[in-house]
Amino acid sequence: MPDWKKPLFDRDDVEITRRLTLYKDFFRVDKISLKHRMFEGGWTEDISRELFLRGPAVGVLLYDPERDTVALVEQFRAGALTGPGSPWCLEVVAGMIEDNETPEAVALRESVEEAGVEPYRLEYIARYLPSPGGSDEVMHILCGLADLENAGGVHGLDEENEDIKVHVIPVSEVFDNLYSGRFNNASVLLCLQWLQLNHSRLRGSQTC
Incomplete structure (x- = not known):
């Protein structure tokens, strides 16, 4: 087996020697001291x-395979204030996982809260670390198949x-403008790229 397919080390190869909470409010920041094993x-x-x-x-990502449209949400993001363009970002519906919740349960809850849409089927796409440094x-990113005929408006x-x-945007327009800079965060790009790869299959399953 090539050595890249399985990490050489795991959590047992890291020793945290000190942890101090520097800030705790809506978010939390800790300062940690640690040491870890080395490759050599x-x-x-x-x-x-x-x-x-x-x-x-x-x-x-809310996708309607019958109408071939996606529903994306636009909202203000403080982290985008210093970046190029507007701090109002186009995103997929998103939310935090509370204790004892599954990603699927959060996807259903947030779809209703943020978009007024209830998916009839979910497909798990991937799990990734946005900024592990x-x-x-x-x-966790998923695709939610949904009826978007009456979707729209302001929610939250x-x-x-x-x-x-x-x-609510036609998929053809989204794909034509995927790298225009309007889609400027990892989750929406990954979800839309996944949709490109799975578009034909999902269109064929519209009656499922």
């Missing part, structure tokens, strides 16, 4: 890192200060 033998010296603790989250966030929870606009 031995252990590193103590390494200091700040770790942004965000936890697991879910993103779900400094955050513990784990992102008032108590969470959400102001979310739903756009």
Whole structure:
């Protein structure tokens, strides 16, 4: 078996020697000291890192195979204030996983809260780490097959200060503009690329 298919080390090969919480509010930041095994033998010296603790989250691409449209949400993102373009981003529906929730349960809940849409079928796409150099966030992405005929409008929870606009877009337009810069976050790009690869299969399953 090629050595890249299975990591040489695991969590037992890391020793955390100190942890200090620097900040805790909506998010949490810890400062940790650790050492880990090295590829050529031995252990590193103590390494200091700040770790942004965000936890697991879910993103779900809403797709209507009958009408060949997707529903994407647009909302303000503080993290995009210093980047190029607008801080209002086009995204897939997303939310955090609470205790004892499955990614599928979160996908269904957030689809209703953020888009007013209830998928009739979910397909799991992938699990990935958005920024493993400094955050513990784990992102699960899924595709939610749904009837988008009446989708649209503004949604979100008032108590969470959400102001979310739903756009229903023909898939052909999305694919033609996939790399225009309008889709500028990892989850939406990965989901739409997956949709490109699975488009014909999903179109054929529209009556399932």
